[in-house]
Amino acid sequence: MGESMITGGAGAGVLLQLMRDGRPRTRAELTQLTGLARSTVGARVDLLLHKGLLAPAGEAVSTGGRPPATFAFNPSAGVVLAADIGATHATVAVTDLAAKVLAQREETMSITLGPRAVLDRMLQIGAELLAETGNSSVVGTGIGLPGPVEHSTGKPNNPPIMPGWDGYDVPGHVAAVLGGPVLVDNDVNLMALGEHAVVYPDVDHLLFVKIATGIGSGIITGGSLHRGAQGVAGDLGHVQAMGSPTAACRCGNVGCLEAVAAGPAIAAGVSAAGGSVAELINLVRAGDVEAANEVRAAGRRIGEVLAACVSLLNPSVVVLGGQLVIAAESLLAGVREVVYARSLPLATGSLQIVSARTGSQAGVLGAATMVLQHVLSPSEIDARLAV
Incomplete structure (x- = not known):
């Protein structure tokens, strides 16, 4: 289709992508950047x-005559409800359209309570946060879960620590209250996305490893999240460990x-921890030698x-995250030592x-x-504007 035939909302999504960096631009600048006709822009x-x-x-600097008006992406045009649901905790937040957190709450919550109880509590917290921000224009909901997720359907797939969640229609449950879209993924994949977007946006190849109650990783390759054929890429926790054939x-x-x-395996090996990961972390922070040695060995x-x-x-x-990494520099030291x-040298030089x-x-x-x-992809924006 010729450029002159593209009018109205068609193609506006591509223009919006240019503006998502937040930089104000004039119509003339956008015309030059896109190569489109001034009337189309x-x-x-x-x-x-x-x-x-x-x-x-505002207005751009004038080169003579009336200063041209400038326009910028408006991140307050809507909000996102985001939830990170772990094995023993949940963090729920409301963000703007630039992923800036506007309100957030963390609380202890066991994934073993089952999908209905956990998701209903998440929705309750979400409603309270939306009321706090004063913006109820939810453009979508994102949820991270501590187990394998079939990303195309948002349904957990045989998650080992999530009784009652296998095949549960998480998007359907949430959309019945908030509407859609509702997107679900493994929690470590989302941690990789978050760290990449906020801290390393210009890094094309990144590996995020979460070390907590379990161990998992999220893989960024070519600047995008790599999920694999069934969405279980990065399942490091269930790779065979050297020298531990019977554990x-x-x-x-x-x-x-x-x-x-x-965490639980390390805590089991530290007598003073009594099998408690929380106590293990306390011991590490207090400078306990046995705890530090066991963490470094892990x-x-x-x-x-x-x-x-x-x-x-x-x-x-390679980014290491999770409660143990936050508490124990010795764990990071142990990883670096071996890697x-x-x-x-070619792989580790930089x-x-x-x-x-x-x-x-x-x-x-x-x-x-x-x-x-x-929701801000060109195709979704064009579809939204066509309505």
């Missing part, structure tokens, strides 16, 4: 202004990395698996192995990013 800008997705941003894992297998290096075990990942994926950055020793900088917000930032990548 004008029609699309007017439509985006009418829908509130663009907003006036029983909750997945039903033996010798898994999670069974020897996740870091080495994780490093053995990550060394293979570094050789296979060749990331620029740098076992991987080829490799960064670092702690997550998004902290406890990584999951909700990723959930919001997932939704925004969908």
